[in-house]
Amino acid sequence: DxxxxxxxxxxxxxxxxxxxxxxxxxISGTDYIHWYRQLPSQGPEYVIHGxxxxxxxxxxxxxxxxxxxxxxxxxxxxxxxxAAVYYCILFIQxxxxxxxxxxxxxxxxx
Amino acid sequence: xxxxxxxxxxxITKRGQNVTFRCDPISEHNRLYWYRQTLGQGPEFLTYFxxxxxxxxxxxxxxxxxxxxxxxxxxTLEIQRTEQGDSAMYLCASSLQGATNEKLFFGSGTQLxxx
Numbered sequence: 006d007x008x009x010x011x012x013x014x015x016x017x018x019x020x021x022x023x024x025x026x027x028x029x030x031x032i033s034g035t036d037y038i039h040w041y042r043q044l045p046s047q048g049p050e051y052v053i054h055g056x057x058x059x060x061x062x063x064x065x066x067x068x069x070x071x072x073x074x075x076x077x078x079x080x081x082x083x084x085x086x087x088a089a090v091y092y093c094i095l096f097i098q099x100x101x102x103x104x105x106x107x108x109x110x111x112x113x114x115x
Numbered sequence: 116x117x118x119x120x121x122x123x124x125x126x127i128t129k130r131g132q133n134v135t136f137r138c139d140p141i142s143e144h145n146r147l148y149w150y151r152q153t154l155g156q157g158p159e160f161l162t163y164f165x166x167x168x169x170x171x172x173x174x175x176x177x178x179x180x181x182x183x184x185x186x187x188x189x190x191t192l193e194i195q196r197t198e199q200g201d202s203a204m205y206l207c208a209s210s211l212q213g214a215t216n217e218k219l220f221f222g223s224g225t226q227l228x229x230x
Contacts, residue, residue, distance in 0.1 A: 041219075048119075048206050048221030049158065092157060096217075101171065102148065103219060105157030 009093045014110045017083050025078040025109055027093030032073050037096040039103065040067065040078050042089040049092065049105075052078065088113045117141060119222035121207050127228045128197055135193045136225045140209030147190050148219065149182055150206040151175065158206055164190060165212065197229045 010028040017023045029038065037056050041049040053060055053067045055076070060067040066079040080087055092108040120139040128134050140147050145166050150158035161180070162172045166187035176182075179197075184190040194201055204226050208219040 046223070048208070048223050049219075050221065051218045054218070090157075101146075102160050102163055104160060105150075107155075107157050 011109045016112045023080040030074045039094045041092045044089045121222035138190045138207030144209035146210045148208040152204040202229045
């Protein structure tokens with residue numbers, strides 16, 4: 006399974022932007038980059054995904070490097086409710102499943 | 116609420132007993148997944164169904180584990196002769212087959228404690 010590398014933990018302050026990095030140097034041309042997050046005592050929740058171009062939705066933005074070997078999830082204005090574990094995952098065409106790593110535990114300080 | 120529903124939310128059992136969990140996916144979703152998550156780890160894939168067909172099983176799914184989705188709707192995951200190592204959160208997810216950018220929708224999980 007294609008792997009992603011994320012920092013174990015990050016910390017930020019409320020109402021500030023947060024940039025969560027992810028490395029995926031073994032990505033192939035048809036692999037989608039997905040981000041999910043998991044709040045305490047809940048199942049994972051879809052955040053955003055992309056293939057080549059940067060993507061924006063109401064939750065976050067996804068910036069994808071030109072060579073696609075890394076990406077960054079951007080939370081534009083963090084709130085306390087954004088404290089969660091964030092998973093960067095490659096959705097491999099034909100694999101039909103998400104393979105989770107350990108993710109980044111994001112702490113938001115008031 | 117039309118999200119993924121899992122029952123029970125919590126299950127405590129004694130070692131050696133059998134347990135069964137149920138997952139009700141989002142109604143129009145034809146794919147259903149089971150994952151297992153232990154404390155501090157990301158979810159681990161166990162198996163998935165497309166309609167009623169079980170298409171893939173992880174090596175993690177030993178002979179004591181069996182999953183069914185008899186009519187392509189709800190699914191059950193049974194663990195026979197439970198062991199303490201089976202203690203974990205069991206997560207169910209569903210999706211609508213489509214492009215490779217399909218999203219998975221997860222339930223809140225069933226927390227199993229084997230004493």
